Amino acid sequence: xxxxxxILQNRYRIVRELGHGGAGTVYEASxxxxxxxxxxxxxxxTRDVEARRAFEHEAALxxxxxxxxxxxxxxxxxxxxGDFLVMEFIPGYDLAELLDLRGSPFPQSQVLxxxxxxxxxxxxxxxxxxxxxxxxxxPSNLKLTKQGEIFLLDFGLAKGSVGQMPTYTTSRxxxxxxxxxxxxxxxxxxxxxxxxxxxxxxxxxxxxxxxxAPIDAPARFHAVEDEESDPLQPVHQLNSQASVHVSEVIQQxxxxxxxxxxxxxxxxxxxxxxxIDEDERDSAEEEYARAELxxxxxxxxxxxxxxxxxxxxxxxxxxxxxxxxxxxxxDQSAEFAESGHRVAMDPRHAHEDEREGPSPPVTLxxxxxxxxxxxxxxxxxxxxxxxxxxxxxxxxxxxxxxRQTIHPEQRSSTASRRRRAILxxxxxxxxxxxxxxxxxxxxxxxxxxxxxxxGPLIALQPTENTPIDSKPIPPEGMVYVPGGDLLMGRDDGxxxxxxxxxxxxxxxxxxxxxxxxxxxxxxxxxxxxxLTPQTAAGFEKxxxxxxxxxxxxxxxxxxxTYCKSLGKRLPIExxxxxxxxxxxxxxxxxxxxxxxxxxxxxxxxxxxxxxxAHKGTSPFGAYDMVGNAWEWTASDFHAYPGxxxxxxxxxxxxxxxxxxxxxxxxxxxxxxxxxxWPARSATTYDQTGFRCAQDVAK
Numbered sequence: 001x002x003x004x005x006x007i008l009q010n011r012y013r014i015v016r017e018l019g020h021g022g023a024g025t026v027y028e029a030s031x032x033x034x035x036x037x038x039x040x041x042x043x044x045x046t047r048d049v050e051a052r053r054a055f056e057h058e059a060a061l062x063x064x065x066x067x068x069x070x071x072x073x074x075x076x077x078x079x080x081x082g083d084f085l086v087m088e089f090i091p092g093y094d095l096a097e098l099l100d101l102r103g104s105p106f107p108q109s110q111v112l113x114x115x116x117x118x119x120x121x122x123x124x125x126x127x128x129x130x131x132x133x134x135x136x137x138x139p140s141n142l143k144l145t146k147q148g149e150i151f152l153l154d155f156g157l158a159k160g161s162v163g164q165m166p167t168y169t170t171s172r173x174x175x176x177x178x179x180x181x182x183x184x185x186x187x188x189x190x191x192x193x194x195x196x197x198x199x200x201x202x203x204x205x206x207x208x209x210x211x212x213a214p215i216d217a218p219a220r221f222h223a224v225e226d227e228e229s230d231p232l233q234p235v236h237q238l239n240s241q242a243s244v245h246v247s248e249v250i251q252q253x254x255x256x257x258x259x260x261x262x263x264x265x266x267x268x269x270x271x272x273x274x275x276i277d278e279d280e281r282d283s284a285e286e287e288y289a290r291a292e293l294x295x296x297x298x299x300x301x302x303x304x305x306x307x308x309x310x311x312x313x314x315x316x317x318x319x320x321x322x323x324x325x326x327x328x329x330x331d332q333s334a335e336f337a338e339s340g341h342r343v344a345m346d347p348r349h350a351h352e353d354e355r356e357g358p359s360p361p362v363t364l365x366x367x368x369x370x371x372x373x374x375x376x377x378x379x380x381x382x383x384x385x386x387x388x389x390x391x392x393x394x395x396x397x398x399x400x401x402x403r404q405t406i407h408p409e410q411r412s413s414t415a416s417r418r419r420r421a422i423l424x425x426x427x428x429x430x431x432x433x434x435x436x437x438x439x440x441x442x443x444x445x446x447x448x449x450x451x452x453x454x455g456p457l458i459a460l461q462p463t464e465n466t467p468i469d470s471k472p473i474p475p476e477g478m479v480y481v482p483g484g485d486l487l488m489g490r491d492d493g494x495x496x497x498x499x500x501x502x503x504x505x506x507x508x509x510x511x512x513x514x515x516x517x518x519x520x521x522x523x524x525x526x527x528x529x530x531l532t533p534q535t536a537a538g539f540e541k542x543x544x545x546x547x548x549x550x551x552x553x554x555x556x557x558x559x560x561t562y563c564k565s566l567g568k569r570l571p572i573e574x575x576x577x578x579x580x581x582x583x584x585x586x587x588x589x590x591x592x593x594x595x596x597x598x599x600x601x602x603x604x605x606x607x608x609x610x611x612x613a614h615k616g617t618s619p620f621g622a623y624d625m626v627g628n629a630w631e632w633t634a635s636d637f638h639a640y641p642g643x644x645x646x647x648x649x650x651x652x653x654x655x656x657x658x659x660x661x662x663x664x665x666x667x668x669x670x671x672x673x674x675x676x677w678p679a680r681s682a683t684t685y686d687q688t689g690f691r692c693a694q695d696v697a698k
Contacts, residue, residue, distance in 0.1 A: 002027060002042060008079055012040060012086065019094075019140075028089065037089045038074065041154075042082040055083040061132060062087070069121040069152055090151045095208060096140035105211040105239050108246060115205055115272060117150040118142065122201070122265035126194045133192060137200035138181040139207055181207075184217040184256055195258040198268055202253025202261075209246075210238040214254065221256055230256075240494040240675070245275035245282075289642045290491060290499050297502075472696050474509045479621045480696075481579045483507040488577055489640055490587075490672045497672050498643050505578045510571055511691035513611040513623050514631065515562065518547030520554070523562050530558050548610040550629040550689035556655050556679040559632045563692040570634040571693035573656045573674065580626070580659070581671035582619035589618040589625045594666040601627030601669035605662055622691075626669040629689035630657040630677075637676030655679040661687040 006014045008029075015028040015037075024043040031038045043055050055076075062073035062085075075086035095114070099106070118137070125132040136154060143151040179187060183199035186192050199217075206214045215232050223231050232254065236247040249271045255261050262268040474480045483505040490497045524531040532553055554562075563569050571579070580589050590598055598616025600609040604627070612623045637654035654676030660669035667673075677688060 001025070002082075008040070008084060009077055012038065014040070029086075031086075039071070039087045039089045041085045041087065043085075052078075052083065055085070059085055065125075065132075067121055067124050069117055069150055071151055071153060090143045090145060090153070092143050092145040094140045094153075095142045095144060095204075096138070098144065099139060099208060099211065103211075105241075106208050108209060108239075108242050111205060111208045112246070112272060112276065114142070114144075114150050114208070115201070116269060118152065118201060118204075119265040119269040119272075121152050122194075122197055123269075126197070126265055131194060133194065134197055134200075135186060135192060136178070136181075137197055138178050138204055142204070179216045179218075180213045182217065183258065184221055185258060187217060193258070194264055195261045198253050198261050198265065199255075199258075201265070201268065202250045205250050206235055206254065209235050209242050209250070212238055217256060224256065236495070240496055243275065243279045244495070245278040246272065249275050286499055286642065293499075293501070472507070472509075475694065477513070478509040478511055478692075478694065479579075481505075481508055481510055481575070481620050483578065484583060486574065486578050486583055487585060488574060488672075489643075490670075493670075493672055495643065496637075496639070496674050496676075499640060501641050503574045505574050507696045508571070508575055509694040509696065510575065510579045510620075510622055511693070512621060514550040514629055514689045514691050515554075515559075516548055516611055517551045520551035520562065521547065523565060527561075527565070530561060532558070545610065549608045550611060550624075552608065552629050552689045553686045554632075554689060556632050556677075559690040560634075563690075566692060568692035568694045570632055570690060573633040573635040573658060575693055576625075576631070576633050576658050577671060579620055579622055580618050584619075586619075587670050587672070588616065589622075589671060590616045599627035599669060600624065600662045601660055601664045602666040608662060624659075626659045626671065627664065628662055629659075630661050630675070630687050631659050632688060632690040633658055637674070653679045657688055663687065 001017070002008075002014050002025075004014055004016060008014070011033050012029045012031055015030060018026045018028050018039065020026070024041050026039055026041045029038050029040045030036075043051065059073060059076040062070070063076075071090055072088040073085065074088065077084050077086075093101075122134070122137075125134065134152065137152070141152065141154045143153055145151070181200045181203040183192070183196045186196050186199075203214045206212075220230055220232055223229070232251070234247045235250055236242045236244050249268070252271070253261055253268055262271055471482075472480055486503050486505055487500050488503050489500045491500050532555070560570055581587075586592055588594060588599070594602065595616065596602070596604070597614065599614050604614070609628055611628070614624065614627065616626075617623055618625045633656045635656045637656045655678075657675050657677050658673075660673060
């Protein structure tokens with residue numbers, strides 16, 4: 001180590017250490033001669049002949065290179081026990097530091113810009129005569145300046161020659177590379193070339209896009225040799241925001257055999273550019289497909305509206321006809337009542353009606369009047385009031401005697417009887433009118449809602465077989481979801497969530513809460529074969545509150561068996577999304593905006609919470625549909641219709657998990673975000689639980 005304020009060559013004052021690695025240590029220093037900041041690298045190798053030549057080789061390489069992404073070499077010297085290389089100081093952070101500070105992968109667009117700059121400088125280096133190989137490309141050797149420029153640093157492992165300098169070769173590789181970024185041939189020390197740097201570029205992009213260091217080449221090679229799948233998981237499987245096309249280019253760059261990689265930096269840059277073009281074409285095609293769906297939906301709505309308008313017009317016509325019939329019935333009833341009134345007031349009208357063929361009400365009224373025994377009056381017997389055809393045969397045995405004088409008491413009795421006759425006749429016709437009107441109501445067509453067209457709904461008293469409420473009563477611990485049409489997914493989400501598409505969901509029940517550790521304990525008490533290490537550890541804690549938390553790290557087939565033991569099943573993902581968001585397209589169970597405290601996610605806690613502790617329920621009353629624990633579904637993890645999504649690199653069956661966990665941010669703990677996890681995996685995700693669903697009995 002060189003202490004701060006040490007003066008080298010009577011010129012360079014050491015300020016501080018910037019970093020160190022297998023090939024040396026780099027310091028910030030002040031060039032007191034020209035009053036500027038420089039970077040000084042001291043090699044850590046022993047000062048044997050081979051190490052000295054390697055040092056001079058790096059200095060000569062850099063001193064003769066001129067590229068905007070390469071630091072300039074201004075001086076080199078040996079002093080004391082070390083060799084020193086003086087370079088242009090590049091302020092900023094290396095990408096390894098930035099990745100660590102960020103705590104999550106970089107956006108694909110940003111990584112691809114850096115990839116373009118890196119591949120251009122490699123085109124320059126590989127294009128030298130003979131080609132210059134860097135052999136240690138990794139995030140910590142890429143410096144990003146405040147202006148957004150990328151510099152490729154540390155040529156301690158460079159191999160090649162510049163100008164008239166003879167090529168330096170050695171029987172052994174210079175150690176110091178980082179294995180996870182190095183190609184198999186470089187690690188084995190066997191014939192490195194430009195494609196070896198291409199592997200390192202792919203490994204670097206892999207790390208920047210996933211936040212996960214790639215599996216080293218020897219481990220991958222041994223897995224393939226053992227006839228297992230390549231354990232290197234594609235980028236888009238670890239980062240759903242990365243495109244499949246870009247992921248494929250990176251996977252190709254990291255091929256174990258150099259024959260499978262792009263032959264040059266220019267070829268890889270072209271492949272990435274084509275991948276971006278493919279993404280843009282796919283995006284345009286998706287947008288067109290979405291426009292087609294919206295257009296078809298609009299046409300379907302228009303047709304439905306026209307059909308509805310025609311139905312309403314037909315219904316209105318039918319109602320009008322019904323009202324006309326009802327009006328005619330009421331008019332006829334009124335006419336009957338008026339006729340009865342006339343008969344009651346003047347019995348002669350009854351005889352006129354008899355000649356025309358009396359209707360039942362008139363006959364009833366006439367017989368009522370005729371059956372009364374009254375005294376004759378001169379007015380009835382006078383010639384001007386004689387009835388045509390009034391013969392003795394037409395009268396009853398109570399026929400009036402002519403030209404008799406009526407006593408006042410008799411006249412009063414007669415008037416009373418007439419009033420009773422009038423009232424009785426009116427009552428009869430009112431009853432008949434109500435009967436006609438009621439029959440017309442009962443025979444009138446009904447609308448789909450159950451009301452009678454053209455008139456008010458007649459409420460019928462329910463019988464034992466008439467259900468008052470058709471909504472099924474859910475089993476204990478479950479809620480009823482009525483089902484219906486759902487626009488599933490999000491157009492502004494990642495690849496697995498796109499595009500929005502229409503599904504129909506039948507009514508079903510779903511658990512109010514995620515299955516708890518206590519629930520699972522009851523199951524494993526009778527079925528010990530389904531006890532898992534996580535659930536066993538949870539039981540052993542002896543804390544009763546622990547049993548209220550979700551049972552997680554449960555294999556998919558264990559979850560299926562648990563649900564079956566209760567006569568239930570796992571929900572398919574359409575049901576899960578319907579239960580979580582309803583039909584109004586909400587992003588979270590409670591609405592479109594994140595509300596702290598309603599779900600165990602987005603930094604709410606550092607672990608699983610008791611089920612139901614957060615009150616952000618779904619529209620149907622289910623708790624913890626987002627956050628807390630991921631939840632298994634019965635569905636395979638495939639792309640949506642018209643969407644695109646990669647394949648499982650292990651070749652196993654992926655099942656959809658939904659809802660995110662306590663570690664998820666608000667962008668992933670949503671009602672639409674979906675991920676896949678192997679249903680039969682030796683490593684079960686320790687944040688995945690489940691809840692059960694059940695069919696509604698018909």
